Amino acid sequence: MESGSQFRLTPAQSAFCAQVRTLAETDLAPLAAAGAAGHVNRPLLAAMGRHGLLARLFPGGADGRAEAAALDLCLLRESLAQVSTEAETALALQGLGTYPVVQNGTEEQIAHWLPKVVAGEAVAAFALSEPGSGSDAASLSLAATPTTGPGHADGWTLSGEKIWISNAPEADFYSVFARTTPEAGSRGVTAFLVPADRPGLGGEHLDMISPHPIGRVTFDNVPVTRADLLGEVDQGFRVAMRTLDLFRPSVGAFAVGMAQAALNASVTHAGQREAFGGVLKDLQAVSHSLAEMATRIEAARLLVYSAAEAYDSGEKRIAARSAMAKLFATETAQYVVDAAVQIHGAAALQHGHLLEHLYREVRAPRIYEGASEVQRTIIGRELYRG
Numbered sequence: 001m002e003s004g005s006q007f008r009l010t011p012a013q014s015a016f017c018a019q020v021r022t023l024a025e026t027d028l029a030p031l032a033a034a035g036a037a038g039h040v041n042r043p044l045l046a047a048m049g050r051h052g053l054l055a056r057l058f059p060g061g062a063d064g065r066a067e068a069a070a071l072d073l074c075l076l077r078e079s080l081a082q083v084s085t086e087a088e089t090a091l092a093l094q095g096l097g098t099y100p101v102v103q104n105g106t107e108e109q110i111a112h113w114l115p116k117v118v119a120g121e122a123v124a125a126f127a128l129s130e131p132g133s134g135s136d137a138a139s140l141s142l143a144a145t146p147t148t149g150p151g152h153a154d155g156w157t158l159s160g161e162k163i164w165i166s167n168a169p170e171a172d173f174y175s176v177f178a179r180t181t182p183e184a185g186s187r188g189v190t191a192f193l194v195p196a197d198r199p200g201l202g203g204e205h206l207d208m209i210s211p212h213p214i215g216r217v218t219f220d221n222v223p224v225t226r227a228d229l230l231g232e233v234d235q236g237f238r239v240a241m242r243t244l245d246l247f248r249p250s251v252g253a254f255a256v257g258m259a260q261a262a263l264n265a266s267v268t269h270a271g272q273r274e275a276f277g278g279v280l281k282d283l284q285a286v287s288h289s290l291a292e293m294a295t296r297i298e299a300a301r302l303l304v305y306s307a308a309e310a311y312d313s314g315e316k317r318i319a320a321r322s323a324m325a326k327l328f329a330t331e332t333a334q335y336v337v338d339a340a341v342q343i344h345g346a347a348a349l350q351h352g353h354l355l356e357h358l359y360r361e362v363r364a365p366r367i368y369e370g371a372s373e374v375q376r377t378i379i380g381r382e383l384y385r386g
């Protein structure tokens with residue numbers, strides 16, 4: 001089942017999803033399997049560049065400014081996630097790291113980086129979280145110190161640390177959010193594009209349970225100038241939120257894709273596995289579990305598509321809708337993958353099994369880009385807004 005009663009994909013959208021899944025099976029999954037776990041897979045990214053998937057993510061191409069439709073982004077992420085979470089994540093991270101540049105960068109920044117990103121040759125990262133500020137991102141403290149005196153900054157030096165940064169420390173450039181005005185909360189944050197070869201920039205890999213390149217980035221008086229700004233001084237929090245607003249429903253789409261893969265595997269397995277003189281699906285407990293999984297996935301998919309469509313149609317009050325989509329889809333995926341493990345039994349827990357992989361992969365989206373509790377807070381707040 002690809003679409004629901006109210007929301008129906010057009011034939012062109014359905015064909016696009018099928019095309020992406022086929023491409024992922026034939027070309028991307030083998031490249032993902034050949035990559036080193038926890039490291040950036042450059043051949044995989046180059047293949048996504050060659051096949052035009054990154055061009056779909058950045059429809060402005062090398063000139064940059066045009067944004068992908070949120071629904072298109074969701075279809076891309078859901079389709080890839082059904083086949084290869086590595087390909088999905090690699091693509092999504094290019095988007096997360098590069099959209100601050102697409103949306104706020106200068107002509108020079110775009111001309112330098114976009115062609116390489118679209119070709120899958122340059123790796124991007126989005127560096128917001130710090131050891132002392134995760135969900136409360138507005139309290140971040142990476143210091144941007146003016147090099148020519150307060151109020152007259154032609155340049156700054158960045159000092160401090162970012163943590164849990166996907167693609168770090170292997171990225172070629174970072175969209176970095178730093179504190180230019182102390183004690184000013186979200187109004188004192190500035191965004192910079194920092195190329196990885198800047199002196200003083202360092203980092204290390206972090207070993208996580210999710211199969212995902214991720215690391216720490218350290219800044220030891222890293223020089224940046226006005227030419228590195230993404231947007232205006234002290235307006236960087238908006239830069240971060242604008243990118244996250246576009247991506248929030250698509251985190252739900254990633255979750256829906258993983259859940260669909262888990263359901264597909266479970267339907268196949270329960271239809272074949274012999275037990276008690278029949279096959280598993282003939283046991284009512286198993287068929288009801290499959291039915292529950294399918295129903296929740298469909299509900300999650302509809303929430304995701306509807307949030308994306310609201311974003312694309314310019315609807316003003318989309319915060320609650322996006323939060324519901326991200327919350328419900330990521331929690332659903334956790335439920336579905338766990339139920340799929342149960343239906344598969346011990347085999348699902350063996351290293352290398354699809355479900356063992358999904359079990360590790362499905363956990364993090366309930367924490368990043370706004371933990372489930374933060375999404376509930378947003379939804380609760382919106383219930384009392386005019």
Ligand SMILES: Cc1cc2nc3c(=O)[nH]c(=O)nc-3n(C[C@H](O)[C@H](O)[C@H](O)COP(=O)(O)OP(=O)(O)OC[C@H]3O[C@@H](n4cnc5c(N)ncnc54)[C@H](O)[C@@H]3O)c2cc1C
Pocket residue numbers: 125126127128129133134135136163164165166167208210212214364367368369370371372373374377
């Ligand atoms: C796989 C992975 C990839 C990531 N990639 C990136 C990246 O590329 N760039 C980046 O900048 N960051 C990234 N992160 C970091 C991520 O954004 C943070 O983990 C997230 O913002 C939560 O911050 P925290 O982990 O410090 O948890 P905390 O902020 O300490 O929160 C811990 C828990 O407290 C509860 N909580 C927090 N706030 C509230 C609230 N307002 N209401 C109710 N409960 C609350 C929630 O249960 C939450 O899970 C990544 C994380 C993971 C796991």
